[in-house]
Amino acid sequence: MSLHLRPATHADLPAILALLAKETVPVGRETDPADPCYAAAFDAIDRDPNQMLVAAELDGAVIGTLQLTFIPGLSFRGAWRGQIEAVRIAEPLRGQGLGAAMIDWAVDQCRARGCYMVQLTSNLARPDAHRFYERLGWVKSHAGFKLRLRGD
Numbered sequence: 001m002s003l004h005l006r007p008a009t010h011a012d013l014p015a016i017l018a019l020l021a022k023e024t025v026p027v028g029r030e031t032d033p034a035d036p037c038y039a040a041a042f043d044a045i046d047r048d049p050n051q052m053l054v055a056a057e058l059d060g061a062v063i064g065t066l067q068l069t070f071i072p073g074l075s076f077r078g079a080w081r082g083q084i085e086a087v088r089i090a091e092p093l094r095g096q097g098l099g100a101a102m103i104d105w106a107v108d109q110c111r112a113r114g115c116y117m118v119q120l121t122s123n124l125a126r127p128d129a130h131r132f133y134e135r136l137g138w139v140k141s142h143a144g145f146k147l148r149l150r151g152d
Helices: 010-023 036-047 098-112 127-135
Strands: 003-007 051-058 061-072 080-089 117-120
Touching (some): 003 098, 010 061, 051 098
Parallel strands (some): 080 117
């Protein structure tokens, strides 16, 4: 049983959307992999050298995902930041160290890109995820705010 992390492909979209649908608030929001909006979003991510959608495979099956964004900035003397988003792992496989391995891998990718820091956000409705990040040494240091621009 070996975890393999790699850039996602179009073929991974159904599995990734299924992972997101189980826990994205509201639950079930991501549902139809045939909806062309997902292929368009995948293409935009895939074209951007500062974005990486990741598939986590175990024994040939996609069991996890995350998205990495590399953000240039002026703070910290022009430092880059890594942003980790949409971290999901199949529920039956939690507690086996796979999620921690995914986060470690993502942090290593950020180091390799010369990032000064790595940050992530997690929905307040996911307290188990918050405990997971805290166990890995992440610190709740900022409050996040969002402004919805569309109703869908």
